[in-house]
Amino acid sequence: MFDIHSHIIYHIDDGSRDMEESVELIRSDVRQGATDIIATPHYYPECPGDPVRIKEKLSSIEKAVKKAGISVRLYAGNEVLYFDSMAERLKNGEILTLAGSRYTLIEFYPMESYKTILKCVRNIRNAGYLPVIAHAERFRGLRENGLDEIIGLxxxxxxxxxxxxxxxxxAVFDGETRFVRKALKRKEVHFLGTDMHRADTRPPVITDALKWISDNLDRDYANAILFGNAMKMTEDNEIDR
Ligand SMILES: [Fe+2]
Structure with a gap:
């Protein structure tokens, strides 16, 4: 699986706390089936990260992972809390897109209005970037309105x-689980991510999802969301929709 959302860079956001934990998170992700991981530290408008520092730290983690005998490909990115001038900062190179492509990972406040989510997609598209909505199941506006309209935009x-x-x-009573499974069956999903933060409190959890996907989705679509779409993204190609 290609994990496009993670907080594996130590001491940079609320994710990993040190190099050891970074390696531990990656090891656990790989054991469960990850082959590729994009590191997506949080980017907040008032607390921006430094792209150079992110890349430097990621390459030191790459070395440590290799030394530990773990086989994985790592890429840099950001998870951006949407703000109105986000496109300008993308253009200035202050925000890291996903693996250097035009795709950019965006989150909102959980109760953000649906109107703002629609505005975000229009703004980012108009600026020439491809918005990827991070953990879409978390936003009330999307759970209530569905994904049709934003995918159309x-x-x-x-x-x-x-x-x-x-x-x-x-799982039966959980709104998030019902939402994600329905979206997968409707083929409204393009990417998956663990959003792993810390080895003890928010570790990567993949195994049961892979089982559900292989039991419930057709093979071509499963391959696309598990790997193919993200590979196209790293090549900066647009994904079939
Ligand atoms: Fe995240």
Missing amino acids: GAYIQLSTEPIGRKGLS
Whole structure:
């Protein structure tokens, strides 16, 4: 699986706390089936990250991972909390897109208005970038209005792996799980991500999601969301929609 959403760079946001934890998170992700991971530290308008520092730290993590005998490809990116002048900062190179492509990973406040989400997609598209909505299941505006309209406007959808694989009664009653499974069955999803933060509190959780996907989705679509679409993204090609 190509994991396009993670907080594996230590001491840069609320994710990994040190190099050891970064390696531990990556090891666990790879054990469950990840082959490629994009590091997407948070980018807040009032607290921007430094792209040079992110890339430097990522290359030191790459070395440590190799030394630990873990086989994985790592890429740099950001997860941006949407703000109106985001496109300008993308153009200035202050924000890292996903693996150097035109795709950019965007999140909102959980209760953000649907209107603002639509505006975001239009703004980012008009600026020549391809908006990927991070963990789309988390936003009330999208759970209430569905994904049709924003996909029509040119958004791509990333879902978290963890709610896909939830089991038992909690899954039956859980709004996020129902939302992600319905979106997957309707083929409204383009990418998956673990959004892993920390080894103890928010580790990568993939295994049960992979099982659900192989039991419920056709093979071509499963391959596309697990790997093919993200590979196209790294080549900066547009994905079939
Ligand atoms: Fe995240």
